[in-house]
Amino acid sequence: MSAPFAAVAIVGLGLIGSSIARAIRQSLPETRILGYDRNAEVCARAEAIGLCDSYHSAFGAELAEAEMVILCVPVGAMAAAAEVMAPHLSAQAIISDVGSCKASVLTALRGALPNAIIVPAHPVAGTENSGPEAGFASLFKGRWCILTPDAGADEGACARVAGFWQALGANVETMDAAHHDLVLAVTSHLPHLIAYTIVGTASDLEGVTQSEVIKYSAGGFRDFTRIAASDPVMWRDVFLSNKDAVLEMLQRFSEDLSALQRAIRWDKGDELEELFTRTRTIRRSIIEQGQDDAKPDFGREHQ
Amino acid sequence: MSAPFAAVAIVGLGLIGSSIARAIRQSLPETRILGYDRNAEVCARAEAIGLCDSYHSAFGAELAEAEMVILCVPVGAMAAAAEVMAPHLSAQAIISDVGSCKASVLTALRGALPNAIIVPAHPVAGTENSGPEAGFASLFKGRWCILTPDAGADEGACARVAGFWQALGANVETMDAAHHDLVLAVTSHLPHLIAYTIVGTASDLEGVTQSEVIKYSAGGFRDFTRIAASDPVMWRDVFLSNKDAVLEMLQRFSEDLSALQRAIRWDKGDELEELFTRTRTIRRSIIEQGQDDAKPDFGREHQ
Numbered sequence: 073m074s075a076p077f078a079a080v081a082i083v084g085l086g087l088i089g090s091s092i093a094r095a096i097r098q099s100l101p102e103t104r105i106l107g108y109d110r111n112a113e114v115c116a117r118a119e120a121i122g123l124c125d126s127y128h129s130a131f132g133a134e135l136a137e138a139e140m141v142i143l144c145v146p147v148g149a150m151a152a153a154a155e156v157m158a159p160h161l162s163a164q165a166i167i168s169d170v171g172s173c174k175a176s177v178l179t180a181l182r183g184a185l186p187n188a189i190i191v192p193a194h195p196v197a198g199t200e201n202s203g204p205e206a207g208f209a210s211l212f213k214g215r216w217c218i219l220t221p222d223a224g225a226d227e228g229a230c231a232r233v234a235g236f237w238q239a240l241g242a243n244v245e246t247m248d249a250a251h252h253d254l255v256l257a258v259t260s261h262l263p264h265l266i267a268y269t270i271v272g273t274a275s276d277l278e279g280v281t282q283s284e285v286i287k288y289s290a291g292g293f294r295d296f297t298r299i300a301a302s303d304p305v306m307w308r309d310v311f312l313s314n315k316d317a318v319l320e321m322l323q324r325f326s327e328d329l330s331a332l333q334r335a336i337r338w339d340k341g342d343e344l345e346e347l348f349t350r351t352r353t354i355r356r357s358i359i360e361q362g363q364d365d366a367k368p369d370f371g372r373e374h375q
Numbered sequence: 376m377s378a379p380f381a382a383v384a385i386v387g388l389g390l391i392g393s394s395i396a397r398a399i400r401q402s403l404p405e406t407r408i409l410g411y412d413r414n415a416e417v418c419a420r421a422e423a424i425g426l427c428d429s430y431h432s433a434f435g436a437e438l439a440e441a442e443m444v445i446l447c448v449p450v451g452a453m454a455a456a457a458e459v460m461a462p463h464l465s466a467q468a469i470i471s472d473v474g475s476c477k478a479s480v481l482t483a484l485r486g487a488l489p490n491a492i493i494v495p496a497h498p499v500a501g502t503e504n505s506g507p508e509a510g511f512a513s514l515f516k517g518r519w520c521i522l523t524p525d526a527g528a529d530e531g532a533c534a535r536v537a538g539f540w541q542a543l544g545a546n547v548e549t550m551d552a553a554h555h556d557l558v559l560a561v562t563s564h565l566p567h568l569i570a571y572t573i574v575g576t577a578s579d580l581e582g583v584t585q586s587e588v589i590k591y592s593a594g595g596f597r598d599f600t601r602i603a604a605s606d607p608v609m610w611r612d613v614f615l616s617n618k619d620a621v622l623e624m625l626q627r628f629s630e631d632l633s634a635l636q637r638a639i640r641w642d643k644g645d646e647l648e649e650l651f652t653r654t655r656t657i658r659r660s661i662i663e664q665g666q667d668d669a670k671p672d673f674g675r676e677h678q
Contacts, residue, residue: 255591270565272650292564300651301659311639324580326629336621345607348571351574354600371674
């Protein structure tokens with residue numbers, strides 16, 4: 073297969089941006105990679121590990137070479153990044169991104185680049201680590217990448233972006249931005265919010281010390297600390313940008329939690345057991361569909 | 376080191392009971408293992424994999440050989456198990472258990488066995504799997520085992536039980552049962568309750584299909600499905616047996632969640648970022664203290 077793009081610009085060289093660069097090197101070696109990060113120190117670190125073909129802490133004439141520009145910055149920073157790159161873009165360039173919220177990003181990009189070809193994307197993949205050193209080439213393999221083009225989007229451009237993500241190992245799905253934001257509110261945003269909350273709750277107790285929380289975390293708590301170690305700025309922006317869907321899911325979660333609280337208070341063991349039996353089957357489906365490791369304990373190493 | 380006990384009876388051959396049997400075989404090979412499970416089919420499965428030296432679906436005269444009896448049944452089943460074993464126990468036997476709640480178990484065991492030497496224990500370790508095939512010898516290595524003897528407990532007996540768990544690779548800590556129940560409410564019981572809740576919430580949506588929840592679960596949701604796949608009866612009993620501490624922690628969690636909800640609604644990005652930065656440091660401490668894998672994504676395999 074010939075590469076969908078001769079040159080790709082990656083704007084933001086963190087976990088996702090650097091993983092895209094590595095995946096391009098591995099799967100599309102003929103594609104040139106222009107690396108951008110407004111933090112010159114991040115550019116230097118990316119250069120030290122040879123992520124891209126060139127490194128830039130500001131946009132210049134070289135950007136016109138890029139046939140696709142992928143914004144890999146926090147969703148709250150998309151509009152500003154799009155504005156400063158605008159004068160240097162090729163008119164034929166496809167503008168894409170990797171943000172976790174799509175309606176707000178589409179609005180931001182459309183506002184900053186009214187005439188551009190825009191194909192928003194969200195690869196549903198990541199780890200709790202940040203920075204150019206944290207990425208790896210296989211991050212997107214077997215994961216889903218969701219495209220959310222608006223009604224009048226260029227079909228040829230959508231197909232090229234889909235082909236690009238498939239070349240990196242992802243499965244591609246297309247849906248409208250509002251539906252994406254609702255789906256991700258439950259599969260990603262609410263879990264992060266709850267994980268941040270419980271880790272905060274546990275660190276604020278007066279009857280139990282932080283040292284005890286850490287020592288006995290293998291009882292279940294440590295699972296939540298992983299996603300609660302994700303990038304603070306990225307996640308601040310996600311919650312503010314997908315406010316309506318997050319608040320809606322949070323309301324449903326709180327109602328369900330209150331119902332369980334009541335079942336415990338009133339000794340309704342049958343209700344608890346019925347729910348706990350039902351939730352087992354979802355784990356099984358996730359494993360069957362290749363979205364998690366079948367090994368116990370996520371495959372954590374035991375000595 | 377000579378083995379702390381010449382013969383140990385394991386009552387309940389599930390994940391924890393079968394892991395103890397395997398760990399004894401590996402670390403204390405001279406210790407005889409009497410295996411009990413009231414489900415004869417479970418006894419047969421345990422025998423098929425050679426877990427113990429003998430297998431029994433009811434208690435009989437052979438139990439008198441056991442110098443320690445470890446109850447590995449759901450905490451709600453401890454009293455009944457202790458009652459039926461009582462006539463067959465040696466007067467010198469130490470009675471222990473592995474339950475996740477200690478105050479209720481101590482009361483149940485004391486009630487059923489008023490004159491026995493009782494040293495309750497809780498190895499803080501496990502996986503989401505159940506049954507005799509799910510166990511493994513290294514489950515307790517580097518994990519903490521908490522002993523909760525009551526005020527008048529036999530010190531020699533406590534030291535022997537501590538030595539037993541250390542021989543299996545665990546670190547041993549002693550605390551009173553009420554404090555244990557408060558600590559575990561936050562490090563284990565509340566995380567499980569929240570995981571069960573969110574998995575239930577996600578499976579009950581009308582605007583998002585179950586298939587979508589599964590496909591996009593790598594955004595964070597899949598992490599919660601692991602502990603929500605834990606044994607339903609065991610966890611039903613935990614919540615009912617540690618009701619007060621669980622309801623107290625749940626109340627604190629709900630307050631903190633409401634505060635975050637409000638911060639999102641009113642665009643208080645600084646509050647969100649402050650919390651999200653603070654929670655990162657706890658993950659780091661857990662890894663530094665060897666209570667979780669330092670590898671990203673729990674060391675999940677990426678292709």
